[in-house]
Amino acid sequence: MTEQTYDEPTMAHPPTMRLRPLGAATARRWWRDFAFHSVGSVTSVVGFTLWVTAVSITLSLLIFVIGLFVALASFYCFRWFARLERRRAALVLDGPIGERYRDAPRGSGWFQKLKFMSKDPATWKDFTWCLLAGTIGFAISWLALILWGLVVGLVTLPAWYWALPADANVGLWEVDTLPRALLTMLVGIALVPVCGWLSRLLTIAELAMMRPLLRPSRQEQLSERVEVLTRTRAGAVNAQAAELQRIERDLHDGAQARLVALALNLGMAEDKFDSDPEQARELLAEARGEAKTALTELRDLARGIHPPILSDRGLESAVTALAARSPLAVTIEAELPARLPPAVEAAAYFVVAEALANATKHSRALRVLVRLTVRGERLVVEVADDGVGGADPDGSGLVGLRRRIEALDGELHVVSPRSSGTTLHAEVPCGT
Numbered sequence: 001m002t003e004q005t006y007d008e009p010t011m012a013h014p015p016t017m018r019l020r021p022l023g024a025a026t027a028r029r030w031w032r033d034f035a036f037h038s039v040g041s042v043t044s045v046v047g048f049t050l051w052v053t054a055v056s057i058t059l060s061l062l063i064f065v066i067g068l069f070v071a072l073a074s075f076y077c078f079r080w081f082a083r084l085e086r087r088r089a090a091l092v093l094d095g096p097i098g099e100r101y102r103d104a105p106r107g108s109g110w111f112q113k114l115k116f117m118s119k120d121p122a123t124w125k126d127f128t129w130c131l132l133a134g135t136i137g138f139a140i141s142w143l144a145l146i147l148w149g150l151v152v153g154l155v156t157l158p159a160w161y162w163a164l165p166a167d168a169n170v171g172l173w174e175v176d177t178l179p180r181a182l183l184t185m186l187v188g189i190a191l192v193p194v195c196g197w198l199s200r201l202l203t204i205a206e207l208a209m210m211r212p213l214l215r216p217s218r219q220e221q222l223s224e225r226v227e228v229l230t231r232t233r234a235g236a237v238n239a240q241a242a243e244l245q246r247i248e249r250d251l252h253d254g255a256q257a258r259l260v261a262l263a264l265n266l267g268m269a270e271d272k273f274d275s276d277p278e279q280a281r282e283l284l285a286e287a288r289g290e291a292k293t294a295l296t297e298l299r300d301l302a303r304g305i306h307p308p309i310l311s312d313r314g315l316e317s318a319v320t321a322l323a324a325r326s327p328l329a330v331t332i333e334a335e336l337p338a339r340l341p342p343a344v345e346a347a348a349y350f351v352v353a354e355a356l357a358n359a360t361k362h363s364r365a366l367r368v369l370v371r372l373t374v375r376g377e378r379l380v381v382e383v384a385d386d387g388v389g390g391a392d393p394d395g396s397g398l399v400g401l402r403r404r405i406e407a408l409d410g411e412l413h414v415v416s417p418r419s420s421g422t423t424l425h426a427e428v429p430c431g432t
Helices: 024-059 065-091 110-119 119-157 155-164 178-214 216-276 277-305 308-313 315-325 342-361 395-407
Strands: 002-004 099-103 329-335 365-375 378-385 411-415 423-429
Touching: 002 423, 024 065, 024 119, 024 178, 024 216, 065 110, 065 119, 065 178, 065 308, 099 119, 110 277, 155 178, 155 395, 178 342, 178 423, 308 342, 315 329, 315 342, 315 365, 342 365, 342 378, 395 411
Parallel strands: 329 365
Antiparallel strands: 002 099, 365 378, 378 423, 411 423
């Protein structure tokens, strides 16, 4: 079983030391570096304390059974700290560093969980980083803060030079008059870019240690990708088989039964045509009604496979038509390009259709909000209702939707706390 939360980010500012004119982007980068090291000055102490405490207690109790419980708790603590550090890295990256853990199957006992975690390389990477963050990371963070502290002290010296001892100096001259304090301030201002570049170097150095330990290796990423593709391929096959079974069942129970009744009525009408023309006309009228009903059911079945409006006019128009047929008050917020790939539009359409159907049948909702947006190269579909919540994410309809979405390398999440409504959130790559 695999736990995955974040994709591997890229650095918001590449780790190059090009000399550029000071500007808003440079100041923002230095500020992010300062925040990164400020938080690191605290988390490094937490990491070192956690590492020393966990190792000492675990080793001292390992000869007893309780030592195994402590080891399991320590592994979870290391994982928590690693996640905290990944989020700290987001201060200077486009997002948190990706993670990948191998967890025991659901329902496993504590010893089984301990075995899984002890065999997971990510656990020992977290263990190693906890130690490095508490030692080398501590030194890097505090060195960066000391550099900035010295520069800030020089720049602000005119405001407090009078409080210094009479023989105070900055290494080159004594600071006993305002002109000398102002001269020192100019030196401090000149040192701001130097401090910023040194801080950037320290950030790059710490990230160089952090990323190999806290992100999945290339082999693990490829292995995970193979697992995802295998699972989604199997899901797509199962979803297709289930869809074919549904079509067969609907044809058998609906249109086929209507056509059989139509054939019987036509046969009886033919037999009665000479002997009882009036009854024959009644049978023909019934046959006409059966034919109309069969056509309606076939039309509905075809719409369930792929609605014509989706092909003709696109996703927004198809969803608008869905909303018009719904008994609920549906609000649509759509920001879409002209057209998306057909498979993507179909997947998004059926997400909305299933969500509206569930809201109508089960949630006792009055209002539904549908959002369709494109973020980057992903179509984002959100459907939220104001119903009673408590939807089962593993229900047959949602499982089928999830398989359809995953077959397109997308994701479907269901949030449905009781008494707080239900929200379906789907993201599908659309290559726009």
